[in-house]
Amino acid sequence: MKKIHIIHENNEWTRHLTARLDELQLPYEEWFLDQGIVNLSEEPPEGIYYNRISASSHTRNHRFAPELTESVLSWLERHGRTVLNGSRALRLEVSKVNQYMALNASGIKTPKTIAAVGKKQIIEAAEKLSETSFITKHNRAGKGLGVRLFHSVEALKAYVDSDDFEEPLDGTTLIQQYIESPDASITRCEFIGGKFVYAVKVDTSKGFELCPADVCQVDDLFCPSGEREEKPKFQIRDGYSDAIIQRYEAFLQENGIDVAGIEFIEDQEGTKYTYDVNTNTNYNRDAEVEYGRYGMLELAKHLGQRLNRV
Structure with missing residues (x-):
């Protein structure tokens, strides 16, 4: 029987949706993708697939959920299954750099942003940005994690050199114009x-x-x-x-x-x-x-x- 397949890694964020699906008496199945296997030699089940994997999955100890999901989505798309928020959506979900480039390509204005890998490079990026106030954020985060506001490069230096510094999951820190x-x-x-x-x-x-x-x-x-x-x-x-x-x-x-x-x-x-x-x-x-x-x-x-x- 064809059904709705919900791809996710967080029950707390999904139970509100499944309650509505129950209310409407729609057939569904949850695919909890924190771990798993993908048999590329088989065809996926019939139905539609809705991807709800989040960039913040690593904060719930589901470090490789996006990577596993990318394999699953590639498999589904290869077999022509209907996928809502497929591979392209996932790539944008886990990378703000990809988001900003896609938004700019569509003529949508984003804050001035510089991506940096390395502590020295983070400071250099802030100096290049030449903004009185700026924020840092992780390229792959979710829920506003890792976002900090600074009013000087000196304050940023103190943070980067301290024990409070948060290393981004993919190593990429964004230094971004602060919009008040x-x-x-x-x-x-x-x-x-x-x-x-x-x-x-x-x-x-x-x-x-x-x-x-x-x-x-x-x-x-x-x-x-x-x-x-x-x-x-x-x-x-x-x-x-x-x-x-x-x-x-x-x-x-x-x-x-x-x-x-x-x-x-x-x-x-x-x-x-x-x-x-x-x-x-x-x-x-x-x-x-x-x-x-x-x-x-x-x-x-x-x-x-x-x-x-x-």
């Missing part, structure tokens, strides 16, 4: 089937942990009962419309990406800088309850439609 948002926020645009679903405003005033999944919310978003409530970290921007949406949709089509969350930040002049493409996108429950639209439900419906075409 007037209201300390970014916008994340969600797409399913390559089409815009909604945009979320994310408060960044307390740091760079921007994963919208409920499990990623380390701190409570509200004050304790009886105290004044703070504004939620994630708020859906009702009726959001902008020309960048069409550029994002074209970018997704050009790169074979079916499901994604794309993040941008606006500076004080209103210029938008796109800095992250999440092909393993998640959704925030509280924001969706307030808005009355649910990403995982829309995704489950889309997977059902794609399955019916096979």
Whole structure:
């Protein structure tokens, strides 16, 4: 029987989707790819395949999940199986350098960025960038891991030479222009089937942990009962419309990406800088309850439609 095959390495991020698939009574099977084998001499099962492997898999001790998944996707695509977020999407997921080059090729503006391998080269890159303030981030990270803000090259030197320095998984550190948002926020645009679903405003005033999944919310978003409530970290921007949406949709089509969350930040002049493409996108429950639209439900419906075409 043909079914929906979900390729992933994180049950916490996938159970919301499988609950919706159960709700819609759609047949599915999970492929948990932290370890495994790929028999290249056999044909893959019938159905469609949805890839949810994340760049942050190594933080869950699933170091080689992306490499194993790349082999699986190559096998699936060789046999003509329908794959949502296939090999090209995976390559962009695990490399911000690849993301930025693909975004630029589609005419989408990204912050000035220099990639560096080696501690000495990180310092040289910051000097070349010639920005008063800049951030560092890992080329392969996820969830905002490894992101640090610096206001001088001297501060960066002190960090790089300290025990706090985080070596990137692939050895590549990005030194990037710091874009200051007037209201300390970014916008994340969600797409399913390559089409815009909604945009979320994310408060960044307390740091760079921007994963919208409920499990990623380390701190409570509200004050304790009886105290004044703070504004939620994630708020859906009702009726959001902008020309960048069409550029994002074209970018997704050009790169074979079916499901994604794309993040941008606006500076004080209103210029938008796109800095992250999440092909393993998640959704925030509280924001969706307030808005009355649910990403995982829309995704489950889309997977059902794609399955019916096979």
